[in-house]
Amino acid sequence: MEVLTQTIVNGIVLASIYILVALGFALIFSVMQVLNFAHGAIYMAGAYVCYFWGTTFGLPPWAAIVMSAVVLAVFGMLLERFCFRILEKDFNRTLMFALALIVMLQTAADVTVGAYVKRVPSVLPGLIRIGGSITMSKERIIACVIAVFLLLAVTLLIKKTLLGRQMRGVAQDRDAASLHGINVHRIAGIAFGLSAGLAAVAGGLMGSIISLNTYMGDAMLVKAITLVIIAGMGSLGGLLVSGLIVGFIDAVLPIFIGGAGSEVVAFACAIVILLIRPSGLFGQET
Amino acid sequence: MRTKKVVSGVAIFLALALLAVPSMVSAQKAPQTLKIGVHAALTGFASAAEIHQRDGVLLTVDYVNQKGGVTVKGEKYLLEAVVEDNKSTAEGSKAAAEKLVYDHKVKFILGATIPYINIAAGQVTEPAKVIRLLNYMCDTPEEMNTKTPYTFLTGPAIRAGIGPSMDYMTQKFPHVKTYSMITPQDGAEGILGALCEKEAAKRGLKQTIVVAWPHDTTDFYPKVTQALSTKPDAILLVNGYEQATGPIIKAAREMGFKGPAAMANYDDPYDIATLAGKEFTAPFWTHGWSRDVNDPQLTPDMKEVIKRAQAKFGKFHQWNLWGWNEVNMVVQVLQKAQSFDTAVLADTFRKMNKIETVWGPGHMGGEKTYGVKNVVCSRVAITEVLPDGSVKHVKWIDYDIP
Amino acid sequence: MNDREKGNGQVIGRYGVVAVVAAFLLLLPWLPKVGPYFLHVCILILTYIIATSSLRTIYVSGQASVGHAAFMGIGAYTSAILSMRLGWSPWLTILIGAAGTTIVATLSGYLFSRLRAIYFSMVTLFFGVAVEALMRSWVSLTGGRSGLVGFPGIGVLSVPGIGEINFAASKTPYYYLMLLLTFFTLLVLYRIERSRTGMNWMAIAQSPLVASSIGISETKFRMLAFGVGCFFAGLAGACYGHYSGVLSSSSFSLMPSIYLVIYMLLGGMSHFAGPVIGVVVLVAIPEIFRSLKEYAPFVFGVIMLLVIFLMPQGLAGLMQSGKVWYEKTFRRGAL
């Protein structure tokens, strides 16, 4: 019974964090047509910056997360302004730049703080008891809550506000949008900042749940891509479903399948879905 | 367009200039030095620990040189550590070994940790008859066997910890009858599982399940769920490293497991307490070591390393001890053998029935287990993390590997 | 008159350059100060040249694969396991490994050929990581994370006339083997690219719509490109496996695949020589900077950034503009 509950909750926790990362990846892709392979590295950087604020500057955990989100958001905007904007419309060079970014960020983390075992101080340590026997870690729950809250906020931002409408406009047709007087670059910058910020928050939250390491981004990047592909490019609702699918695969399958078998299953699913519905489960047919 | 060309020209010039730098740097060399190769992961997932082993070697080399270096056949030799990054990959490991053996022409390589990295390096060092000192090894048959006479295990052996851990478990927690084992999926899980089962049987314990987690596991909940599903009285972690052990303990506690958790390995208790959360790590013990310089039970060497590490790097990490240990092994063997012929050296090493480790007196063993008498046996510590998160050295236990 | 002389001069010059390079490569092991480690790096470079050039072949047909290392892995593991379990000669198993890779590639290539652009990249990415995860988790067959060891090297080859060549004794035979294979690979790939097949590939890459309207079967030719490319990847992987004597799945995961792409893009995708240049530069320079230890990857990153922002056409493009500039000045000198 408690095993079941814990597993289900954990599935939701993982899902919410995956979605947080994937959302940023999808955002950049749909607004800028850039496959930002460095998204995982940014997530990793977020975790480290958060650790930095939390320990070196002794900020309270929640403040550390906020600050790291801010730092990374600014970093993202700078990236957009001074790098991706220059390489615009050159797919190969954009891709290469993202890869270079991975190398740089990972090495930077490695040589600065990387070598010591560390963990982001958790926002809310301790356990809560549900009923008699079922215990759960508060930080996982809180991580999930924060993630869901952010997801709602971003969804509202995209669906309801003017900025969101402009973003969707740019995503649909860049040129038409700029003809309608939308400052495409500004939108791209904001999207990049937002995406980096979300990744940073995810990093901070995950960094308190598990231990930090400089290659934690690689796995998360693949997860994000899996989510986006299963959902279909530029489908927010889809992300929710695909996130839950992958989250539960990761939370449940390892219990039954030894070693890395669960990964094989997850990727096989992604391949099959791609082959059957290239535009993803919820993407509009092209 | 033109400017672009110019700039790229400049860029190339810079690149070339950069190329020139290291060659100049590596130009000057001190006379009468003895090079010792360090084959450690400075990048990649194994670097978290092995960088500190490297640091340990560096500070020990300084120490030895301050004391006047090593004397062989009346000649004084200063030690020089040449470090190569094995990049935590098989290719990297092989490349680093090649570099050390053929370019730096070292006679000793202070080796790595992860099975496939050790094995890959062995492919190079054994044919070249270069003595390689492993920190650690996961007992996969390829790592050490009769075909690897030049490979020595100087760090504490993995199988040495299992028995003492179980003894401590049965003494301190008599109610414990069953335990489930959690270990990384690095190829050794089968061997270790069988080994533990045997040891457990001797002590009337029952091993309910062996759970193996892949190296890049991000979330340990599922694996721990699997381990706890058999309702064990205790959990026994064998092998693995702090970044994993910490979260595993954390997960187990979060899932409401209150029984004793033993790390039958040499993970740092402080790191684990940090990762698992000080408040709910206990009851937990490991064979890693206390950093309390006032503890009389710590050997003088250990205290020396702790002091020097804090002075040199501002921070002590227990992997510094491994580095110190390896270098001192080399020194002892050299002084005993009074020769640079690796065959002679290896032979002398095997015959040393008394050898000083950083953890106390030791001797050679392993002939029955591995077919070669290349394993240094000394003693393991039981170090417990107390409920308040502080770390206490409980006792030393001597061990011998036949 | 003047022009013709210059033309001859250039022709002679070109052959001269080729001759010098060939001589250098052939005599390399015998040059002074060339130790086993140097040869080891050369063998590595040659292996990557084969892999990267074959990757470029796939890109030429408009298929941006991000899972190429996985196919090297398939070749390597197939060959290693066969030679270990069945005790067959590595010479045979290497070929089987390459062939097996081709079969897998052609089948998957057929399935994937319905996907274009990013979607194709994504499916290859997933294929790559899935294969790697499989290698990692199928411990009984591949040795899992601890890697596969104990499979035979190429050993002694007795050639009538030359006598016995012992591959175990030194690196020189391996070097020549890889050199031969690299030459063979580049020759074949170059011929195909210059032939009508290559033209069809480029046509499909530029506009699948038009290509099919003039009777070019997209599926067939994309499959062909994928098969050919992966054959050489498998070949390179298998040879490297027997050379290194230990295989670990981590060598064929996402990052290695991505590095192959980096080598190619940095060298310059639009030039046949691009991958060669890219690999030589990106493998050689970090080697020179080994002494920087954990800081070494920065060098790699810096080079990438330089190329990305200063050389849009990649290093090969730079070479070409250099040649143009040289010829300009040469002509000016002549007049």
Next chain:
Amino acid sequence: MAALLEVKGLTKFFGGLAAVSQLDMSVQEGVILGLMGPNGAGKTTVFNLITGFMQPSFGQIFFQETEITGKKPHIVAARGIGRTFQFAYLFPDFTVLQNVVASFHLDPKCGFLEGLFNTGAYRRKEQRILSEAMEILRLVGLEREKDVLGKNLPHGPQKLLTMARALAIRPKLLLLDEPIGGMHFDEVNQAISAIERIRSQGTTIVLVEHNMRLMRLCDRIVVIDFGEKIAEGTYEEIKNHPEVMRAYFGHEHAP
């Protein structure tokens, strides 16, 4: 004599509405057939259905008495139906000459291995192809631009190039989709003379066009509106056909 192309009850639904419905049409050998109709009448859809770029919902298409309904585009092309597109789609990074040479993929059937070993036969074939390609370029009057990159051509010549490319597969039937759309005057003359020359070589042509000058060339004209055939006949017959008037101008008498 039997028709070269026979279309029976061709129907294509997009979602609910029929872009083409119950279209019957037959093209005799050696004629130029004009396919007329207001914008959105479904002319291009008919082309796409014939050449296999779209799958028909119902109906059959016969080419030289053999059914080609729903065959893949490259197979249809191999059977001998060449086509151009409404927009000047071409290989932007190939030169004009390469654009045409590439289209000789079907003839001669050059094998992978021949190309790989660069056999003498293969080289001779490629030589022949080169000269034939030049001929075709001369036919459409692009021989001077032969080394220009496709993407650097102005729109008019691009359209001519697509015609040349379609011609290079030696089609028995050539489908031209608005061959002179967006051209200016002298380019139009160039195109028209090219089309006449093509026809004089005995290639059957179906063309979609609004331009009346081009329609005069046609031996027969089929007019469709909302996917249905509303009239068929010679230019003269069509010119004053009431249905056509209504379709085009909304009322019966000519302007």
